[in-house]
Amino acid sequence: MEKKFETNAIRTQLERSQFLEHSTPMYLTSSFVFEDAEDMRASFAEEKDRNVYSRYSNPNSSEFIEKVCQMEGAAAGFAFSSGMAAVFSTLAALLNSGDHILSARSIFGSTHSLFTNFFPKWNIDHSYFKIDELELIESLITPKTKLIYAESPTNPGVDILDLEALGKIAKKHNLILVIDNCFASPYLQQPIKFGADLVIHSGTKLMDGQGRVLAGITVGSKELIEKVYRFSRITGPALSPFNAWVLSKSLETLAVRVDRHCDNALKLATFLESHEKVNWVKYPFLKSHPKYEIAKKQMKAGGCVVAFEVKGGLEAGQKFFDSIKLLSLSANLGDSRSIVTHPASTTHSKLSVEERAQTGITDGMVRVSVGLEHVDDIIADVKQALA
Numbered sequence: 001m002e003k004k005f006e007t008n009a010i011r012t013q014l015e016r017s018q019f020l021e022h023s024t025p026m027y028l029t030s031s032f033v034f035e036d037a038e039d040m041r042a043s044f045a046e047e048k049d050r051n052v053y054s055r056y057s058n059p060n061s062s063e064f065i066e067k068v069c070q071m072e073g074a075a076a077g078f079a080f081s082s083g084m085a086a087v088f089s090t091l092a093a094l095l096n097s098g099d100h101i102l103s104a105r106s107i108f109g110s111t112h113s114l115f116t117n118f119f120p121k122w123n124i125d126h127s128y129f130k131i132d133e134l135e136l137i138e139s140l141i142t143p144k145t146k147l148i149y150a151e152s153p154t155n156p157g158v159d160i161l162d163l164e165a166l167g168k169i170a171k172k173h174n175l176i177l178v179i180d181n182c183f184a185s186p187y188l189q190q191p192i193k194f195g196a197d198l199v200i201h202s203g204t205k206l207m208d209g210q211g212r213v214l215a216g217i218t219v220g221s222k223e224l225i226e227k228v229y230r231f232s233r234i235t236g237p238a239l240s241p242f243n244a245w246v247l248s249k250s251l252e253t254l255a256v257r258v259d260r261h262c263d264n265a266l267k268l269a270t271f272l273e274s275h276e277k278v279n280w281v282k283y284p285f286l287k288s289h290p291k292y293e294i295a296k297k298q299m300k301a302g303g304c305v306v307a308f309e310v311k312g313g314l315e316a317g318q319k320f321f322d323s324i325k326l327l328s329l330s331a332n333l334g335d336s337r338s339i340v341t342h343p344a345s346t347t348h349s350k351l352s353v354e355e356r357a358q359t360g361i362t363d364g365m366v367r368v369s370v371g372l373e374h375v376d377d378i379i380a381d382v383k384q385a386l387a
């Protein structure tokens with residue numbers, strides 16, 4: 001019988017060693033040994049499915065990849081040292097000089113920098129579409145377009161993109177659809193169901209969930225992942241066995257953690273919505289969210305991030321940050337500790353003012369990654385800082 005998400009997250013495990021350990025041990029080894037000359041030859045010729053060198057594969061990475069594949073409904077995957085290593089290596093593996101990326105405008109700041117400042121060096125071009133103007137996408141497709149790239153919910157504006165509609169456009173034009181699913185986590189949303197070919201995660205966020213390690217992963221079809229693997233085993237962005245072990249353990253508690261993150265976030269968003277010093281609040285599972293219906297269709301709950309704008313612009317925003325006592329001023333998200341960020345001066349400071357405006361980032365905008373502290377304490381801190 002097919003097992004449920006939570007069960008697979010816990011019970012997917014490497015074969016036990018001679019010691020019959022209950023919990024998977026760490027395989028801190030850079031290489032693996034061969035029985036004899038023939039074994040060595042066959043292993044290097046890839047005639048055997050086995051570990052050779054940890055830049056190619058490692059048991060801890062394999063366990064982590066297997067779990068994420070089950071969660072996302074994917075056939076294969078590769079694990080990376082960071083989310084950006086996953087983004088870069090995946091796209092670099094698939095694209096050739098002269099190719100064109102069609103991307104949502106609201107994407108992670110470093111991904112935007114990659115498209116704008118580095119890919120042009122290899123003659124890889126991009127155009128941006130607005131996520132609420134999907135009907136215009138088709139007009140941006142050129143004979144050079146190879147793939148569509150997007151995130152949902154978006155960072156930091158928590159906008160929602162209709163994954164099913166995007167999946168249909170990608171199919172129709174025979175384009176590879178790549179979704180960065182980091183903000184949702186595989187527990188809340190599985191983009192492959194809606195037509196994505198590859199799903200990327202920064203494991204640094206909700207997957208680790210405790211702010212300890214950097215990691216990334218890409219999962220999808222065997223055929224596409226094979227290309228990603230060929231590129232990555234040579235260029236060396238592999239996840240360390242230690243971090244893979246941490247991540248694989250973290251996934252055992254992903255469902256319960258994310259449930260609580262979402263409960264707390266919805267409660268904070270609801271509180272902010274009725275606060276007189278707040279201009280607007282955005283959270284996917286608030287009825288006031290412009291894409292509430294789509295969010296409900298494709299996500300199990302609204303995620304851990306709430307965005308809002310303090311009345312009074314930049315000055316009021318800074319005063320808010322200076323008055324926060326419990327929450328951390330930091331740039332990470334998906335951590336057990338609640339974090340407040342000012343996107344305009346941190347994660348998105350590399351964007352020009354116009355680029356920020358097009359991504360919906362205002363000077364007074366605050367992004368809260370709602371953690372696992374008691375929600376009453378989280379709300380109390382935000383309340384006193386607003387006051």
Ligand SMILES: *Cc1c(COP(=O)(O)O)cnc(C)c1O
Binds near residue numbers: 108
């Ligand atoms: C953090 C993040 C990344 C990059 O991940 P790192 O692990 O920091 O390299 C990519 N996409 C999104 C949406 C992110 O939030």
